[in-house]
Amino acid sequence: MGVRGLHGFVASSCPHVCTVVNFKELAERHRSQHPGGTPTIVVDAMCCLRYWYTPESWVCGGQWREYYSSLREFVRTFTAVGIKLIFFFDGMVEQSKRDEWVKRRLKNNREIAKIFHYIKSRREQPGRNMFFIPSGLAIFTRFALKALGQETLCSLQEADYEVASYGFQNNCLGILGEDTDYLIYDTCPYFSISELSLDSLDTVMLCREKLCQSLGLHLADLPLLACLLGNDVIPEGMFESFRYKCLTSYASVRESCDRKGNVILAVAEHISKVLRLHQGEKKLEEMLPLGPNKALFYKGVASYLLPGQKSPWFIQKPEDVVTLDKQVLSMSSDPESKQEFPVCMDSESKQKLPVGTDPEFNLEAPMCTNTEVKQEDPVNVGPEAKHQVTVVLDPEILKVARAQHVQAESYLVYSVMSSGEVECSNSLEDATDQALPSQAFVYRPVRQRVYSLLLGGGGGGSSTGPAVKEWFVYSGNPLRQPDLVRPLQMNIPGGTPSLRQLWLSQEPGIQAQRLDTLLACFDLSSSREELQAVERPFQALCCLLVYLFVQVDTLCLEDLHAFIAQALCLQGKPTMELADLQLDHIDPRAVQLATLLVRGLTTLVLVNGACGSPWEMADFMPWHLFDGKLFHQKYLQSEKGYTAEVLVEQNRSHVTRFHTLKSVVCKACGKESRPIVSRRHWRPHHAGRWGRQGSSSHGTSSGYSRSGHGQHWRDQGPGALVTGRQRSSLGALVTGRQWSSLGALVTERQGSSLGALVTGPQGSSLGALVNWTAGSLGSSSRGCPCTMSCLYGRGSVEAEVRLNAVDDASQRVSRSC
Numbered sequence: 001m002g003v004r005g006l007h008g009f010v011a012s013s014c015p016h017v018c019t020v021v022n023f024k025e026l027a028e029r030h031r032s033q034h035p036g037g038t039p040t041i042v043v044d045a046m047c048c049l050r051y052w053y054t055p056e057s058w059v060c061g062g063q064w065r066e067y068y069s070s071l072r073e074f075v076r077t078f079t080a081v082g083i084k085l086i087f088f089f090d091g092m093v094e095q096s097k098r099d100e101w102v103k104r105r106l107k108n109n110r111e112i113a114k115i116f117h118y119i120k121s122r123r124e125q126p127g128r129n130m131f132f133i134p135s136g137l138a139i140f141t142r143f144a145l146k147a148l149g150q151e152t153l154c155s156l157q158e159a160d161y162e163v164a165s166y167g168f169q170n171n172c173l174g175i176l177g178e179d180t181d182y183l184i185y186d187t188c189p190y191f192s193i194s195e196l197s198l199d200s201l202d203t204v205m206l207c208r209e210k211l212c213q214s215l216g217l218h219l220a221d222l223p224l225l226a227c228l229l230g231n232d233v234i235p236e237g238m239f240e241s242f243r244y245k246c247l248t249s250y251a252s253v254r255e256s257c258d259r260k261g262n263v264i265l266a267v268a269e270h271i272s273k274v275l276r277l278h279q280g281e282k283k284l285e286e287m288l289p290l291g292p293n294k295a296l297f298y299k300g301v302a303s304y305l306l307p308g309q310k311s312p313w314f315i316q317k318p319e320d321v322v323t324l325d326k327q328v329l330s331m332s333s334d335p336e337s338k339q340e341f342p343v344c345m346d347s348e349s350k351q352k353l354p355v356g357t358d359p360e361f362n363l364e365a366p367m368c369t370n371t372e373v374k375q376e377d378p379v380n381v382g383p384e385a386k387h388q389v390t391v392v393l394d395p396e397i398l399k400v401a402r403a404q405h406v407q408a409e410s411y412l413v414y415s416v417m418s419s420g421e422v423e424c425s426n427s428l429e430d431a432t433d434q435a436l437p438s439q440a441f442v443y444r445p446v447r448q449r450v451y452s453l454l455l456g457g458g459g460g461g462s463s464t465g466p467a468v469k470e471w472f473v474y475s476g477n478p479l480r481q482p483d484l485v486r487p488l489q490m491n492i493p494g495g496t497p498s499l500r501q502l503w504l505s506q507e508p509g510i511q512a513q514r515l516d517t518l519l520a521c522f523d524l525s526s527s528r529e530e531l532q533a534v535e536r537p538f539q540a541l542c543c544l545l546v547y548l549f550v551q552v553d554t555l556c557l558e559d560l561h562a563f564i565a566q567a568l569c570l571q572g573k574p575t576m577e578l579a580d581l582q583l584d585h586i587d588p589r590a591v592q593l594a595t596l597l598v599r600g601l602t603t604l605v606l607v608n609g610a611c612g613s614p615w616e617m618a619d620f621m622p623w624h625l626f627d628g629k630l631f632h633q634k635y636l637q638s639e640k641g642y643t644a645e646v647l648v649e650q651n652r653s654h655v656t657r658f659h660t661l662k663s664v665v666c667k668a669c670g671k672e673s674r675p676i677v678s679r680r681h682w683r684p685h686h687a688g689r690w691g692r693q694g695s696s697s698h699g700t701s702s703g704y705s706r707s708g709h710g711q712h713w714r715d716q717g718p719g720a721l722v723t724g725r726q727r728s729s730l731g732a733l734v735t736g737r738q739w740s741s742l743g744a745l746v747t748e749r750q751g752s753s754l755g756a757l758v759t760g761p762q763g764s765s766l767g768a769l770v771n772w773t774a775g776s777l778g779s780s781s782r783g784c785p786c787t788m789s790c791l792y793g794r795g796s797v798e799a800e801v802r803l804n805a806v807d808d809a810s811q812r813v814s815r816s817c
Helices: 004-011 023-033 045-051 064-080 093-124 136-147 161-169 209-213 219-230 236-247 259-273 291-302 383-387 395-406 413-419 444-455 499-504 510-521 525-531 538-551 557-570 573-582 590-612 629-639 652-672
Strands: 018-022 040-044 084-089 151-154 175-177 191-192 202-206 329-333 340-344 421-424 468-472 483-485 724-726 743-745 755-759 765-772 798-804 810-816
Touching: 004 499, 018 421, 023 329, 023 573, 040 161, 040 236, 045 064, 045 084, 045 136, 045 175, 064 084, 064 573, 084 136, 084 161, 093 468, 093 590, 093 798, 136 151, 151 395, 151 499, 161 525, 161 557, 161 652, 175 652, 209 219, 209 259, 219 236, 219 259, 219 291, 236 340, 395 413, 395 499, 413 444, 444 468, 444 483, 444 510, 444 590, 499 510, 499 525, 510 525, 510 590, 510 652, 525 652, 538 557, 538 652, 557 590, 557 629
Parallel strands: 040 084, 040 175, 084 151, 175 191, 421 468, 765 810
Antiparallel strands: 018 202, 191 202, 329 340, 468 483, 724 798, 743 755, 755 765, 798 810
16 A cells, blocks of 8 residues: 555665654643644544454454454543544545556455465464455444444545545644555654554654655655655556666665665655756656656646645646536546546636646645535535546435445445445455355345445336446456446335435335335345344344345255354353354354355445435444354354254253244245255255255256346356446346246256256247357366356356347357356
């Protein structure tokens, strides 16, 4: 994160830049200098997740009670010395940083593969050197901090900019994080979270003024240095030859520095001794080899300018500035690079900045902040507009969604409505397990219905809205492009209510309508009565378990027992007892099951927010429902055939609840023709460890699907329900609203091609011809015991889907694996 090589350079070559400070002393000094003011620290929460997650166990799905206690202690320590904390979370990924985001996600995939290899070979959790944060940690941390009474904000662009802006505009005590970009921004002091001792409140302050002294630069030169070295906007390789030339002409090479350190010194000297000679006289493109990357470079430098700040390196007003009606970083296309050029507008006058008329033009950032929604502006489009295209046109609804997003009260809702683009980072999933699907596929039908709710016509209309770009990480997805996922219309008696009804209405009965909509998103309307009879907080858990078991046909009765038993035993169990729990060994399947459940809880956050919050958010926070080690213990016990009494630790009231919850889930699954059976009753020729193949009463490899209810995960591919050149699977041939079932004739491990016969809703037949350009199904899935999962996302799949009108609905798919 941040500027390439700068952290190591400061630590090894400029130790005087780092000064040990004490927060208690700094707070007292701040109060004496600002009577009546409260010393405030702006916290970059994404940088702090690793520091906050102190539990020893991390691979089993998360020790959420322990984690919540860790956060509470963190907040209490600062509150005790009179320091206010403001927490910022990343709200979205800027397009200019998408490549870097993808690069990190792919790197994470390799790390996760090593973790599972370690677990399988040693049957234990890897050491902290292989630590990977539990799935959903960032999402649930927002709600944990809010539950602790902390001001928690979600950014409308990259969080580091908003963190730096807030600290700069509000005279804050400092910024707490771990990102060298905070050394570049001209803002309040920057403190290291990794060096923080919570007991003494000592940490390290990194002083940008001292860094400038060491490099012979001015504060205004740091953004230029950052872009020449490479950061999250400017790829490191873009100026590699330029840096090499600087190094070869650098006469003061230090033996105490490594090559990267000397490169930083050489580039800094070039700025101070060469570029500065022509500052104000020549354009940057006349002094630097920007070439076709000129617009991107200007954009990178300008990204460090906080509200009201100028850069002395911009001397000419860019052409073709378009004045926008609201505060915005507008864009002007560069004729050479065809990239967008940032031009800052004044949010008050709504005219071009006064400095634009000056011959020595300085690119200046507008005085603006994204932390609140102004009443007079129903949409209040801020700087984030530079990479958003508003999908929802109702200004009042968009205003509500934006406010909930900024206040960290929702998840993904505003991203869907404002840009039609969402992302989900890595999960602890075993890429080699063919029996368990990725969470990205399991919960896709739910997201599709949410997209229909947020983007469709509503009110029971036929429109489901435009496709949503999904950047979801799963095995085999190279992330070269997003998956275009079409909304899936819901079936709700009386039609789908509008967002105005769900979000704004106070009418009697609206809460019931909100719950109906939530259950429809999970396609569980038929189980409403059973789920409503369940006590809190187990309603949400049962809803999730029913959906999970209907979707994933490789889950068995023992898995259900483990999920229910751990949720019951968690109630009232002391945090220390959970921390002291010891496991016989670690099972990789249980690790992935835990991931599926926790990602299901994050999906519940999305759905509940989209439906107007029919359930209390606290009902599906993991510290109330899930503990990783406890679930692992119950999984291992259930696998050995332990009775319900033993699973719930001989607690009589738990035994009664256990059978009640089990009955609810099994009855609801039975309505969906999905009986839950013991693994001991499964056929021996199963897929994966417990999975089945061939025909069965439910969930066969051809896909469990009902008319109008979306696709089973086996039928989904990265581009399911997508037209155009997208990654796809057989699921792309059928949209859930069009055909009642997908009957697929699959011949495994043979040289024949795959033929699929789809019967339409009125008896008409749909002929689907699938040509496997990489060879037959048998050759492309050699050695894989399953029929479809190896093709839906376990390998890199590129597909071209062309829809043709043959017998009203005929499709030809050209696929290469």
